[in-house]
Amino acid sequence: MPIGPVYLLFDDGTRALLHVDPDAQGTYGTHRGTLSLAEVLQADVGSVLRTNIGARVRVLRPSLEDLLMRVRRKTQIVYPKDAGFTLLKLGLRPGDRVFETGSGSGAMTIALAWAVSPSGRVVTYEREEAFLRLARENVTRAGFADVVEFVHADASQAIAGGPYDAAFIDVREPETVLAPLYAALRPGAPVAFLLPTTNQVQELLQSLQAGFTDVEVLEILHRYYKPNPARLRPEDRMTGHTGYLVFARREVEGWQEEEKPPVKREAEA
Amino acid sequence: MPIGPVYLLFDDGTRALLHVDPDAQGTYGTHRGTLSLAEVLQADVGSVLRTNIGARVRVLRPSLEDLLMRVRRKTQIVYPKDAGFTLLKLGLRPGDRVFETGSGSGAMTIALAWAVSPSGRVVTYEREEAFLRLARENVTRAGFADVVEFVHADASQAIAGGPYDAAFIDVREPETVLAPLYAALRPGAPVAFLLPTTNQVQELLQSLQAGFTDVEVLEILHRYYKPNPARLRPEDRMTGHTGYLVFARREVEGWQEEEKPPVKREAEA
Amino acid sequence: MPIGPVYLLFDDGTRALLHVDPDAQGTYGTHRGTLSLAEVLQADVGSVLRTNIGARVRVLRPSLEDLLMRVRRKTQIVYPKDAGFTLLKLGLRPGDRVFETGSGSGAMTIALAWAVSPSGRVVTYEREEAFLRLARENVTRAGFADVVEFVHADASQAIAGGPYDAAFIDVREPETVLAPLYAALRPGAPVAFLLPTTNQVQELLQSLQAGFTDVEVLEILHRYYKPNPARLRPEDRMTGHTGYLVFARREVEGWQEEEKPPVKREAEA
Amino acid sequence: MPIGPVYLLFDDGTRALLHVDPDAQGTYGTHRGTLSLAEVLQADVGSVLRTNIGARVRVLRPSLEDLLMRVRRKTQIVYPKDAGFTLLKLGLRPGDRVFETGSGSGAMTIALAWAVSPSGRVVTYEREEAFLRLARENVTRAGFADVVEFVHADASQAIAGGPYDAAFIDVREPETVLAPLYAALRPGAPVAFLLPTTNQVQELLQSLQAGFTDVEVLEILHRYYKPNPARLRPEDRMTGHTGYLVFARREVEGWQEEEKPPVKREAEA
Numbered sequence A, B, C, D: 001m002p003i004g005p006v007y008l009l010f011d012d013g014t015r016a017l018l019h020v021d022p023d024a025q026g027t028y029g030t031h032r033g034t035l036s037l038a039e040v041l042q043a044d045v046g047s048v049l050r051t052n053i054g055a056r057v058r059v060l061r062p063s064l065e066d067l068l069m070r071v072r073r074k075t076q077i078v079y080p081k082d083a084g085f086t087l088l089k090l091g092l093r094p095g096d097r098v099f100e101t102g103s104g105s106g107a108m109t110i111a112l113a114w115a116v117s118p119s120g121r122v123v124t125y126e127r128e129e130a131f132l133r134l135a136r137e138n139v140t141r142a143g144f145a146d147v148v149e150f151v152h153a154d155a156s157q158a159i160a161g162g163p164y165d166a167a168f169i170d171v172r173e174p175e176t177v178l179a180p181l182y183a184a185l186r187p188g189a190p191v192a193f194l195l196p197t198t199n200q201v202q203e204l205l206q207s208l209q210a211g212f213t214d215v216e217v218l219e220i221l222h223r224y225y226k227p228n229p230a231r232l233r234p235e236d237r238m239t240g241h242t243g244y245l246v247f248a249r250r251e252v253e254g255w256q257e258e259e260k261p262p263v264k265r266e267a268e269a
Helices: A037-042 A064-069 A080-090 A107-116 A129-141 A174-184 A198-208 B037-042 B064-069 B080-090 B107-116 B129-142 B174-184 B198-208 C037-042 C064-069 C080-090 C107-116 C129-142 C174-184 C198-208 D037-042 D064-069 D080-090 D107-116 D129-142 D174-184 D198-208
Strands: A004-010 A015-020 A027-030 A033-036 A047-050 A056-060 A097-101 A121-125 A148-151 A166-169 A190-195 A212-226 A237-239 A244-250 B004-010 B015-020 B027-030 B033-036 B047-050 B056-060 B097-101 B121-126 B148-152 B166-169 B190-195 B212-226 B237-239 B244-250 C004-010 C015-020 C027-030 C033-036 C047-050 C056-060 C097-101 C121-126 C148-152 C166-169 C190-195 C212-226 C237-239 C244-250 D004-010 D015-020 D027-030 D033-036 D047-050 D056-060 D097-101 D121-125 D148-151 D166-169 D190-195 D212-226 D237-239 D244-250
Touching: A004 A064, A015 A037, A015 A064, A015 A129, A027 A037, A033 A037, A064 A080, A064 A107, A064 B080, A080 A107, A080 A166, A080 A190, A080 A212, A080 A244, A080 B064, A080 B080, A097 A107, A097 A174, A107 A121, A107 A129, A129 A148, A166 A174, A174 A190, A174 A198, A190 A198, A198 A212, A198 A244, A198 D198, A212 A237, B004 B064, B015 B037, B015 B064, B015 B129, B027 B037, B033 B037, B064 B080, B064 B107, B080 B107, B080 B166, B080 B190, B080 B212, B080 B244, B097 B107, B097 B174, B107 B121, B107 B129, B121 B129, B129 B148, B166 B174, B174 B190, B174 B198, B190 B198, B198 B212, B198 B244, B198 C198, B212 B237, C004 C064, C004 C129, C015 C037, C015 C064, C015 C129, C027 C037, C033 C037, C064 C080, C064 C107, C064 D080, C080 C107, C080 C166, C080 C190, C080 C212, C080 C244, C080 D064, C080 D080, C097 C107, C097 C174, C107 C121, C107 C129, C121 C129, C129 C148, C166 C174, C174 C190, C174 C198, C190 C198, C198 C212, C198 C244, C212 C237, D004 D064, D004 D129, D015 D037, D015 D064, D015 D129, D027 D037, D033 D037, D064 D080, D064 D107, D080 D107, D080 D166, D080 D190, D080 D212, D080 D244, D097 D107, D097 D174, D107 D121, D107 D129, D129 D148, D166 D174, D174 D190, D174 D198, D190 D198, D198 D212, D198 D244, D212 D237
Parallel strands: A097 A121, A097 A166, A121 A148, A166 A190, B097 B121, B097 B166, B121 B148, B166 B190, C097 C121, C097 C166, C121 C148, C166 C190, D097 D121, D097 D166, D121 D148, D166 D190
Antiparallel strands: A004 A015, A004 A056, A027 A033, A047 A056, A190 A244, A212 A244, A212 B212, A237 C237, B004 B015, B004 B056, B027 B033, B047 B056, B190 B244, B212 B244, B237 D237, C004 C015, C004 C056, C027 C033, C047 C056, C190 C244, C212 C244, C212 D212, D004 D015, D004 D056, D027 D033, D047 D056, D190 D244, D212 D244
């Protein structure tokens, strides 16, 4: 049994994510009785266990979506629909160094770690100590603690540990981190921003004009269907909005006058 | 300069993907003049080159989206919006073995290879020899030739090389490959299907009821905005449809009566 | 004060629809106290009333959306987003005769009556007596009782009262009413169908090929935004589906062989 | 044959809108030969005509969508998807007085005239004389010339002809017309705004806070399907954006301090 997160699927379709330690003992409580952790430890992925009241549970390998949807959250998390496309746009490979701020609940941190592990590195900044603790806890449960460096800091001051191959920015005022970000990214490195409001997107686009290029703005909508072959139709309700995604690349050296690193916002006024 | 695909970005925003061989010679023609391949070979990622007519070109590392959008295509390709979420649902890790059919133009083959390389393996079946050649050419240009095994075969007969950790199925009648697929997948392994029509989704859902579980159906819509901070608005036109995504997991052993491997469709009638 | 429905808007943004009779007496209970119906009867549209506990209420003229959203419902109602476009496609004018089946809760009946009143006529068929009663009650409250004829009947047998200028069909198996519908519609008359599932749309399209032309299929999505100028963004959740709209025109005489009226479904097999 | 617009439907699915005068003479040219206007004049709605080269044409009554989609345009027109829902929100009845600015190409003018005719009135302001001429021409072809009053004026100065039962505002800076609009609308009257950009919506929402209530912001998406029963699927491309719709009601008298009519924008600064 691989040590780490295990995805449990019950016959009523409910799911749970369980982190298994090598020294796991005692029991794990579910809505259908308790599982012996010792039994889980010996179980194979793809096998079936029974709870103390006889409910059957499939023991499966979690997908990245399973890991993201089951983080304990104190903040709006980055949803799989946005995380999946962002990984593809950032073009992360095992061994890459990637910067993130803010850590939030650590969902996107897990996605970035997934993409650069085992040999890569995620450095994530968070100003709120409570969020940083939560992010570290979620990343650890997902099995990526050794890939991620958690820093209690505000990226608008400075970003250490560069040069980075890519970055993911999810803060209220991303324009305030552009100058340090420019300095910390490799020339041409891709960066993704997630923003809930149109006002923030306008503000960011204005600031990106100095030092960044290849800018794209989009939103992603996922529409789920009721999987009934005789009555195939979309679900009555869907997620209408999580955030806008803005993608750009850090400009390369010696491109043109406007390429000088962006000045701090206060200096702009 | 890393050997392999290079992403070229011109100052008019146009893009190109160039595959660089260690023995690259001569020139590469662009819409803004020609580049010396010898110069490209010595250039650093993140630097600037000039064509023979003085046009400047950024030399960048391609993202997975860049690789997918620039495959030479004779078929409808799998688009990044669908590929990104599918990788996340399949939960592929370096070292995994993944099965695909059909190869088509090889776009999704590249995405799968990206996710399991360097140590993993993609086995892709294609019935049309012309498509198989094209897929091999596109995968080679993307730098993943050594990760992919191309097979000129019809998966409805049998699927060799298992057990597989996951699968991606993009054929006209996916229900015809479910029996061999069940036999070739690890218990609990995730599988993704891409289907253009609602009729095909209904047909597949009907057949999935034997041998597969945890079924989801959705479609993904990407809505792009004009990145103008003073006039932020969506593009006038958007992609209305590429295909429906169906996700499921191969049932585990000994689950219930209906778990017996699905019989061939002709037997169903 | 115009006798009929009155739209009440409270200062907390809540709304109510009140039907005022010329002999209105007593009080009307709201979540913010009671209103004297005698006062309402004397109030002008666009004025303000106070409840017995001092809450202020705007007295307004209801829009068609207000009327539709406030019907008492025992069925899925036709939503304004679908009703508004349907009226425009049916091209209804005052004086037109329009056929509907089934009446359901009467929401679409109100929309049709709105479009053809005062001089026109809506004939609506409903098989369920309980729905027919509810529809009549809702249409009466909306002030259109004198424009609508309610018939307790199944349109698949026959449709009386033609020729009709247009029709709206909202039944489980619309293909069963096509033959009588063809006979009851004027040549070239537009007809709209509302269907929740893709399977029903496929079935209807198959049957429409005989006797109907100019076929369109679409779905309408409404996406609401939080009206906050400093944080403009879509609502987190939206309606993902109500139904598919199919529009067609009854074929004209002597067009071509396939124009013979569609045969009953049982005959098709 | 009713004098006025006639909707022509060819057997290849192409469509045309023809305005028939009582003294129509000569021929009307189509892509499939010419029609004798004298013949059209005598034809019944729902009948078939033949061009001089034998092509058959259905003679039909146009829907409101047919009228809107066939206006001659020099501007972005208001699309049926937005016009249909707007009529429903404005709750227009025959006999109502409605104000519009700007006229643009006259598409929405036709929709408003459709809703209030025969006894109502549309007053439409347009600053560009060329647009005003075009709007008048399109409205006349649609058969509503006697319902509409065209005014070459800028609504930000003053709006004559009130009180109005409703209004539709489609100008670049709608906040500049709010003060005259407040003065010209009946208390509680609904008003609709159409705006292409998020920046404009933010600006308008800011200004609406004085003098208007019951504010809603939404966008409408129409998704068309290929009407093939064996391969039902959405069209590959769809309209991604036309504009944002903002709905509000003119506040009633004596509501609260903020109800004083909005001051001109320059005064706001």
